Amino acid sequence: MKESIAIVAALLAIAGNLPYLFDIIKGRVKPHPYTWFVWSIVSCIVFFGQVVKGAGWGALPTGASEIFTIIIFLFSLKYGFKGITRTDTIFLVVALLGLIPWILTKDPTISVIIAVGIDLVAFAPTLRKTWLKPTSETPILYGSNVLRHILALFSLQTYNIATMLHSIAMITANTAMTGIILARKK
Template structure:
């Protein structure tokens, strides 16, 4: 595919990243959305490391949206901490975080970014656990447009990749699937709760 088209895909992915994050950050500041602190700490850590791994694997322009996303994600983790929203850190949360950090020496000793990306993708998907648990119990506290835009962002980031390999594709493809699952779960749970309210006013 022509590099100019890939550049356009990368810019679209970056714009979708900002379009998703700005309203999400605004909703956190208003107290409407209450993100789980450790999910965002894990996502910020894994996304930034994957960004550098994609650059190493010649992902090129397709890695740019991932790097920007990792930076903003880390900021959301900070906001979650400052707003004291859902600061319940379990032993499992710490395991996920340690696993994310362990990818660095793992990558260093294997000299292959794929193994770091594989580990980080697994950790990132596990990082969805606390948010999925909360979304099931409190679906109205999650922001559907955010995850919808994030799904689109990852799809355009995939299209923008300059080099396709498991190292460059695995992370954005997996996160797209997780976002889609979360969207379906939130939509379903909101419907169930709405029916229950009608039946038991």
């Protein structure tokens, strides 16, 4: 049963990310390169932390999403948001400095906690951009991420901080992002 839920969640990651990629190419959305750069690093850390701490099939949605996170980051370099501010750069530096304690720790749980903190800091430039330009994002990706992370929680083989924290944080952040997009577009 958990395997099936993990597969559905991974397919949801694909289904949520493919339209986003097409929207990037068509110029409908403008991903913030700083956010997607940090997310590509953090998602990799979280994925391996989940694997090491026994997430089992529950790590599959994170792995599937990580592939798209890297692709979206690469696309953001050409098609992404160009109005980067000093505040965005400060958030990038803070997020990257957060990698230092992660590198120094050998504990997967502490690594995931640090990575989730970095992930949330990295969300700030995209939240700022979307607040100012709500049409620069689409709610489909972020809404599907909420559902994907809920399913990922149900598909975990082992429940602990390392396996659960990222999904809980992403449910919260993606719900907020979806709400901002929908409320500000009106």
